[in-house]
Amino acid sequence: MLVQLATAAAVVAVCVLVFVLLGVQQLRAEAETSALNIARTIAVDPQVRAAVAEISADPGTPRRADLTGGPLQELATDVTARTGTLFVVITDDHGIRLAHPDPALLGQPVSTDFRDVLAGNEVITWQQGTLGVSARAKVPIWPPGADGARPPGASPVGEVSVGFEPSSVFDDLPALLGGVAAAAGAGVLLAAIAGIVLRRRWERLTLGLQPEELVALVQNQAAVLDGVGDGVVALDHRGVVRLCNDAARRMLQLGDPTGMSLERLGIAPAILAAAREGTASAGVVVGDRVLYADAQPVRHGGRDLGTVLIIRDRTDVAALSERLDTVRAMTGALRVQRHEFANRLHVAVAMLDADRPAEAREFLGEQLHRGPVDYPVESIDRIGDSLLHALIGAHALEAGERGVRISVDPDSLLLAPLIDVEDVAAVLGNLVDNAVQAAVEGHEPRHVQIGCFSDGHDLVLTVADSGAGVRADIDLFVRSGRTAVDIDRVHGLGVGLPLSRELARRGGGDVWLISPGGTSAHTGAVFGARLRGVLGDARVDDSPDPGSAPRGIADRRDPTP
The missing domain is CATH 3.30.450.20 (PAS domain)
Structure with a gap:
């Protein structure tokens, strides 16, 4: 002033x-x-x-x-x-x-x-x-x-x-000077009044902060906003964006949102609800990211200053959770496999103790041909990798409890071992879980068919279900801006499929919808996935063995988990 x-x-x-x-x-x-x-x-x-x-x-x-x-x-x-x-x-x-x-x-x-x-x-x-x-x-x-x-x-x-x-x-000079002095005094007085009014308004707008404090506040704000990985969106009491850091722009896929309301920016409804109610939202898919929003009202001196929206990227956490669920299923399947293998060893030992070596030899030969565990999956012998074999078998056991039969496409053939199990398990597990859910909600007979093919070092997967298909107006891989009513909950909650696509695309592959299904023939949806560089070199024994599966498959069935 x-x-x-x-x-x-x-x-x-x-x-x-x-x-x-x-x-x-x-x-x-x-x-x-x-x-x-x-x-x-x-x-x-x-x-x-x-x-x-x-x-x-x-x-x-x-x-x-x-x-x-x-x-x-x-x-x-x-x-x-x-x-x-x-x-x-x-x-x-x-x-x-x-x-x-x-x-x-x-x-x-x-x-x-x-x-x-x-x-x-x-x-x-x-x-x-x-x-x-x-x-x-x-x-x-x-x-x-x-x-x-x-x-x-x-x-x-x-x-x-x-x-x-x-x-x-200069007789008129005193009068002239008097008039000039009066005008100058009035101008200074008006400047003083304007200064007082502006000072009070500035104090009200800046909450009483002085210029030095504002400089320190801006420095601290820049350090905090640029130094954290979370997105920060500051809204005023009318819901208009006043501040948005780079992380929030990147996560929410925004340009320059300053001065615009969240509704005009097309933010996901779950985040809008969290901002209005001052609560936290569940996982929301925006593009290929899984986001969590936490809204906190801001008050100072009894005044409502607006809301601060904290956006956290939980894509990696959700992907890790998907992988852990798959590993948990594989672990259960391997535990069953170990238990079944131990039972078979007990049977063989009992035969040997009963001095029946010929029957024991025949029993062991049959087990070597059949594999360590008899999973209720047709044509599973077409898959040579033990981990993928166990993963499909584990899902088949869980699906069987829900009345859904899982089978492997008879045209499938996979001789090469997996070298990147985590991404394959996460993508295939999510596709199979969604297919099983769709089959449960679909018509009889309830079944899911899995196709596994090798293309060099790439793994190509197909998953078909007997459900009612996918609605034409729904994009299962994009959920941004849609309400909960629009979500196709039969094929998941809108999180797993975008995550599966992102996992595949990180390695140069992809996940896509081959056929939405729902035709007059009552066919369900068919999904496809290509995972690049996840297969090793195939090992095949060219010696013929009529009536049996390829030796390469049998060789992969190591009884040891």
């Missing part, structure tokens, strides 16, 4: 100075103009011209006694009295005073230069004379001529000099 007042006072002072200078200059110009007009009036007077021409024609110097009561002296005295001038002086062509306020100086040369005037020029100046400093105008007196005009080739016969003293020139 002090800086503002000082600035206003400085501006007013400059304006006052300029105005005073202009006023003084105008008063000087008015005085000079008045003196010039009076001098011209006297100079063109026919009697003055005739009298001065007559005196100038006399080679001698006029006597003071003759001039004291002469017509020129009386005219000058009368003009001085009527116009308020300091002096009216009339001279001949040699600068001899013919009229002067001081009669004692009549007949003497003037104290100022008169040559320029006698050369035919009008002179306006401020000079020091016998009567002091004055604004004076000097006009030449021409010989008598037609209409008082200058005769051709004639020279001035004298001059008229009219002057005003400074005191009379």
Whole structure:
């Protein structure tokens, strides 16, 4: 406020100075103009011209006694009295005073230069004379001529000099200065009032923070917002975005949201509900990210300042959870496999103890051919990797409890081992779980068919179900901006499929919907997945073994989990 007042006072002072200078200059110009007009009036007077021409024609110097009561002296005295001038002086062509306020100086040369005037020029100046400093105008007196005009080739016969003293020139200056001072005071007063009003408004807007505190606040805010991985969105009390850091823009896929409401930005309804209610939202899929939103109301000094929305990216956590669920299922399947394998060993040992080695040999040979566990999955022998074999078997056991039969596509053939089990388990597990859910909600018979194919080092998967298919207006891989009513809960809650696609795309693959199903033939949906670089080199024994699965598959069935 002090800086503002000082600035206003400085501006007013400059304006006052300029105005005073202009006023003084105008008063000087008015005085000079008045003196010039009076001098011209006297100079063109026919009697003055005739009298001065007559005196100038006399080679001698006029006597003071003759001039004291002469017509020129009386005219000058009368003009001085009527116009308020300091002096009216009339001279001949040699600068001899013919009229002067001081009669004692009549007949003497003037104290100022008169040559320029006698050369035919009008002179306006401020000079020091016998009567002091004055604004004076000097006009030449021409010989008598037609209409008082200058005769051709004639020279001035004298001059008229009219002057005003400074005191009379600046008589109006005090009033001018008073008016300027009053205007300046009013301007400073208005600046002070405006400064007080603005100061109070700024204090209300900045919550009483001073400039130094605001600078520190901005620095701390920038450090916090740029130093955390969470997204931060600050809303005012009307729900308009006032601040959004880069992390929030990236997560919510926003451009420049400042100054816009969340509704206009197309934010997911779950996040909008959290912002309005000041609560936390469940996992929301935006693009290929799984986000959690936590809204906290902000109050200061009893005032509602708005809401701060914290956006956290939980994509990696959700992906890890998917993988852990798959690993848990595999662990259960391997536990069952180990238990079943132990039971078979007990059977073989019992046969040997009963001295029945031939039957024991036949039993072990049959187990070697059948594999470690008899999973209720048709054509599962087409899959040579033990972990994938166990994963499908584990899902088949769980699906069987829900009345869904899982089978492997008879055209499947996978001889190469997996070298990246986690992503394969997460993607396949999610697709199978969604297919089982769709089959449960579908019509009889309830089944899910899995296809496993190798394409070099790429694994290609297909998962088909017997459900009712996918609605044409639903994109299962994008859930941003849709309400809970629009979610196809038959094929999941809208989280697993986007995560599966992201896991596949991270390695250069993809997950897509091959067929939405739901046709007149009552076919369900078919999903496809390509996982790049997850297979090793296939190991196949070319020796034929009629009536049995390829040796490469049998070799992969190591009884040890």
